[in-house]
Amino acid sequence: MAENMNSPEGPIPFPEGGAYLIAGLPPGNSGSGRFFRVLFQHAIDCGFSVISPLPGQEFTAVEREQIRTISNSTIVIAHPQYLGHRLVEQLIESNSDIRLYVLDNGFFCLQSYNHIAGEMRECLECLGNPRKVLPICRSHPLPYPVPENMEFLLFLQKNAHKISFFCQTRGQELMLKKHFGETTRTTIVGMSTNECVVTDADSQPNEKFDLVYHGATHSAKGVLYAIQLAFLIPELRILFPCHVNEIYDLIGGPRVPLSENCIFRPMTWENGLKEHVTHCRMVLVPSLWSAPVEGSLIKSIFYNGRVGVVDTAFGFHHEIPEQFVCRLTPDLRVSADKIRQLIDTPIPREEARKWSQSFNNSVHLNKIFEADCSAKEHMSQRG
Secondary structure, eight states: OOSOOEETTEEOOOOTTOEEEEESSOSOSSHHHHHHHHHHHHHHHTTOEEEOOOTTOOOOHHHHHHHTTOOSSEEEEEOHHHHOHHHHHHHHHHOSEEEEEOOSSTTTOTTSSOBOTTOSSBOOTTTTOGGGOOTTOOOSSSOOOHHHHHHHHHHHHHHGGGEEEEESSHHHHHHHHHHHOTTOEEEEOOOOOSOOOOOSOOOOOSSOOSEEEOSOSOGGGTHHHHHHHHTTOTTSOEEESSOHHHHHHHHTSTTSOOOTTEEEOOOOGGGTHHHHHHHSSEEEOOOOSOOOOOHHHHHHHHHTSOEEEEOOSSOGGGGSOGGGEEEEOSOHHHHHHHHHHHTTSOOOHHHHHHHHHHHHHHOOTHHHHHSSSOHHHHHHHHO
16 A cells, blocks of 8 residues: 555554545556556545555555554545445445546446446446346456445435545536436546557557457457457458457357458567557457547557447547547447448548547546545645
């Protein structure tokens, strides 16, 4: 944790009237981890104490007991799934100014990514009523028992009036109000990982591809959508930055054939993916959940300028100009035709880069820490 306040007698209580950012994950190289690097710095600059696990670790039992002592304070909660339901419930009940940064859709969907594996669309079954959870749904990203997770979602509904929700997009704000009610306190602050940077160096990859899939190997991120789409555009080579076994794990083994135009090369943004995204003819970010701001989407627009997305009701893509996104549909044949129509047209790279920079400049994460009772006011009251 940011502050080591343990003693041989047990955890030393945090002072009342403080200002704390409490995150279930540390900064790192994952999507959330990259964002937390930025968020944590904003919190520190605004006078908040940051509480998170050390890299590669989880909170210990003693650390969790120490966090439970926080009361009558301003708290910002990020990634409550990793903090644990009971701990989050206690924090909400014990503190006077509660703020939740909404990273995913875990506020109404126990899977966090509101998508049913095997379907080509977002799932809105539980929006407004968590009791409508389907039998096939399982808690994600941690395997909580479904009844416990549902109980937590019902707790959030009951206590939403105590919470200020800071969200990323208009679509996410709309879902929050549909789920918790029109009087829910929401503020759109955006999301940025500060990775879109103009550089003089523009290294070319040794091999170029027509399409590059940019996302995790998770069904909600649309990787299987892209795999199936490949069969309908055999003339276009598609790079998947993962091992083929990761795909087999999702589809049930190598007995299921894959299209020959799918090329699998494990790589990260830092060791090749950035160059391939920059120099391909179109990037695929085909998320099938109601995705807010995804770092992969913003980076793909900035470094390439033409991105294939799947049309969803509440996705962030609605807030992106038409010229930068190819709106695919659950109908794979229609989507294949759309790609063919666009693939040979000029990419609006300069315009896309300017839009991406403008979007990143519109992100105001400091609002999370300056709203209502600011950390500086708390600090002055304490001393």
